[in-house]
Amino acid sequence: MTRSTHPALASARGFTLVEVLVALVVLSIGLLGIASLQLSSLRWNQGASARSQATLLAYDIVDRMRANQKSATLGEYDQAYGAATGNTGSVSLADKQRWKSLLGQTLPSGDGMVERTATGTTTTFRITIQWDDAHGAINAQQATDDKYVTFVMETQI
Secondary structure, eight states: OOOOOOHHHHHTTTHHHHHHHHHHHHHHHHHHHHHHHHHHHHHHHHHHHHHHHHHHHHHHHHHHHHHTHHHHHTTTTOBOSSSOOSOTTOHHHHHHHHHHHHHHHHSTTOEEEEEEEEETTEEEEEEEEEEEOGGGOSSHHHHHHSOEEEEEEEEEO
């Protein structure tokens, strides 16, 4: 058996192994970048979904108030954060309880309030919905500082 001792072939031994290792490092960095982008995308999509749900839930209570406009203009739909309060057996209390229930089921730690402002013949309602968005935080400090997201909508009925 004859071995080739050509100088160009002798210096090329092991070079393909180094190429393979460099290619693996480059591929690994690329895959980590793609995984990071995917996680960011999931976080942002979840936040966008929560904002969409908050918008729908704000319109839900506005529609309930429009259906019971007389009670709404008298202030029966005014509601602070926390449990729904009002006259037992009234439509407005049932609407607020259902709305509060939907907020809690749909949004993480979701809660809302309705404020009424009457100026002359115009009655304006401010619907404020807040929820816990700690899962969307970029770091641990933001998760504790800016934990809640607030959505505010004003309307006249």
